[in-house]
Amino acid sequence: MARELLFLLGGSEGTFDLVADEFVPAAGGREAVIVLLFAFAQGWEDHLTEYVDPWIRRGATRHHVITPDERGNLDLDQVSSRLREATGIFIGGGNTALYHQLYATEPMRSIIRARYQAGVPVAGVSAGALISPEVCIVHEKTPEGRRPRIASGLGLLSDLLVEVHFADHQDSLAWLLDAMCATRIGRGLGIDSTACAMLVDGEVQRVLGQSVHEVRMTDFDCGTHAVSVL
Numbered sequence: 279m280a281r282e283l284l285f286l287l288g289g290s291e292g293t294f295d296l297v298a299d300e301f302v303p304a305a306g307g308r309e310a311v312i313v314l315l316f317a318f319a320q321g322w323e324d325h326l327t328e329y330v331d332p333w334i335r336r337g338a339t340r341h342h343v344i345t346p347d348e349r350g351n352l353d354l355d356q357v358s359s360r361l362r363e364a365t366g367i368f369i370g371g372g373n374t375a376l377y378h379q380l381y382a383t384e385p386m387r388s389i390i391r392a393r394y395q396a397g398v399p400v401a402g403v404s405a406g407a408l409i410s411p412e413v414c415i416v417h418e419k420t421p422e423g424r425r426p427r428i429a430s431g432l433g434l435l436s437d438l439l440v441e442v443h444f445a446d447h448q449d450s451l452a453w454l455l456d457a458m459c460a461t462r463i464g465r466g467l468g469i470d471s472t473a474c475a476m477l478v479d480g481e482v483q484r485v486l487g488q489s490v491h492e493v494r495m496t497d498f499d500c501g502t503h504a505v506s507v508l
Contacts, residue, residue, distance in 0.1 A: 280397030305366025369406025
């Protein structure tokens with residue numbers, strides 16, 4: 279059975295180089311073919327080097343960038359073909375609702391999950407990390423501010439919820455706890471912007487950068503919980 283390797287980055291490009299030390303060898307090193315999944319946003323090209331330069335410095339020069347057109351549509355045949363030849367998959371950051379719509383729904387959801395289960399390492403930064411579990415928190419922007427909702431995610435993890443930019447937002451813990459109570463999922467990860475949780479077969483094996491917080495719910499009805507730093 280293939281090892282399932284998942285990198286959940288909290289949000290800062292400052293961790294990309296650190297993560298590449300682990301991600302690139304797992305994806306095949308110099309033979310790697312990495313597919314980078316983006317959601318369309320004005321000026322996304324300006325951020326491309328932040329993602330790919332750490333791979334190139336480690337000899338992984340072959341990568342394919344996937345982004346929808348200006349109408350928000352993907353070329354499903356092309357994307358499916360790229361994903362099926364990928365030895366590493368990296369899901370970018372940005373508007374979580376868009377990433378969810380593009381990649382955590384069918385047919386992309388099943389293709390990404392199948393590649394992951396076949397042993398292809400997957401990484402997600404910010405939005406990409408949020409949509410990774412079977413049940414995910416999707417942050418939507420409203421005139422009143424950010425509004426989180428619960429949705430079906432990629433299904434790369436089960437019985438676990440993820441929140442990112444954890445130390446940056448005073449409401450992050452409350453959002454995570456509300457989602458845990460609503461879904462009756464007793465374990466959550468709060469990942470700081472400067473951290474990455476490296477999971478093997480669904481369990482955190484290492485923390486890259488700092489810090490990743492594990493939240494355990496001990497009483498859903500009362501909201502009793504414990505928080506520890508991994």
